[in-house]
Amino acid sequence: MTNTFHPTGATEAAHRVRDVLGAGPVVVLTGAGISTDSGIPDYRGPDSPPRRPMTYQEFVGDAAFRRHYWARNHVGWRHVAATAPNDGHRALAELERAGLVSGVITQNVDTLHDAAGSRNVIDLHGRYDRVVCLGCRAVTGRAELAVRLTDLNPGFAEEVADVEVAPDADAVLASTAHFRVADCSDCGGVLKPDIVYFGENVPRPRVEEAYAMVDGAAGLLVVGSSLTVFSGRRFVKRAVGQDHPVVILNRGPTRADDAATLTVGSGCSEVLRALADGHTARRGSP
Numbered sequence: 001m002t003n004t005f006h007p008t009g010a011t012e013a014a015h016r017v018r019d020v021l022g023a024g025p026v027v028v029l030t031g032a033g034i035s036t037d038s039g040i041p042d043y044r045g046p047d048s049p050p051r052r053p054m055t056y057q058e059f060v061g062d063a064a065f066r067r068h069y070w071a072r073n074h075v076g077w078r079h080v081a082a083t084a085p086n087d088g089h090r091a092l093a094e095l096e097r098a099g100l101v102s103g104v105i106t107q108n109v110d111t112l113h114d115a116a117g118s119r120n121v122i123d124l125h126g127r128y129d130r131v132v133c134l135g136c137r138a139v140t141g142r143a144e145l146a147v148r149l150t151d152l153n154p155g156f157a158e159e160v161a162d163v164e165v166a167p168d169a170d171a172v173l174a175s176t177a178h179f180r181v182a183d184c185s186d187c188g189g190v191l192k193p194d195i196v197y198f199g200e201n202v203p204r205p206r207v208e209e210a211y212a213m214v215d216g217a218a219g220l221l222v223v224g225s226s227l228t229v230f231s232g233r234r235f236v237k238r239a240v241g242q243d244h245p246v247v248i249l250n251r252g253p254t255r256a257d258d259a260a261t262l263t264v265g266s267g268c269s270e271v272l273r274a275l276a277d278g279h280t281a282r283r284g285s286p
Helices: 010-021 056-061 063-081 087-097 112-116 142-152 204-215 230-241 268-284
Strands: 003-005 026-030 101-106 121-123 126-133 139-141 191-195 220-223 246-249 262-264
Touching: 010 246, 010 262, 010 268, 026 230, 056 063, 063 126, 063 142, 087 101, 087 112, 087 268, 101 204, 121 204, 126 142, 139 142, 204 230, 220 230, 230 246, 246 268
Parallel strands: 003 262, 026 101, 026 220, 101 121, 220 246, 246 262
Antiparallel strands: 126 139, 126 191
């Protein structure tokens, strides 16, 4: 039976999480909620506005949709590129170095776990900093594409003074009809961010790698995810099936609360920092 816990402070929450998960090592599944303190809004948080992300079918099937996407992305990706890891990301990297976390499976594409120093990271939904050609499958850096898009659309980003940045490095623009899209420089094919879109499947080898990470851990800690989509929720099911303890740390309910050993309704950064500091304190005690 799930134990729902609403702590009075981060230290109290960290104690409860540690009591359930034990000495580890545990695998951590992260969602958009861990990156909100870095200035990247989430999709489904309690205060998030309704969003309708572009689907894979729309992107590949309609040149106008692709133009609109790349125009928004050309403005929005700069915001994500400029963000820095927050205390939650840094705390997970510290816990990994201490041997309490075996690895991170992230649903985010912002690469902030890497930037914080986490070494064993599976980017479940891809990475915003790479672009793939749907024809020849060549992969290039997003920064390289930015130079090409700027050359094709001089002054475009500067014309847009007020944008809403979305979690997938998009920005909401009023009109994109005059934007020019870059094709693959190798084969002329369609370029797509190396990100798993809605309506697209996570590559099976990546899923199997994540399953193996869950299988080899002593428990699962979910951080900042509503677990609305199955691509993340399946790892809770996997852990439960092996009788591993599951702790969900998230502001607001999730679709897997009934399967968790413990749910904690607190901020990600504060509790993860308390976990890392608590371990350091115990290790330094005589």
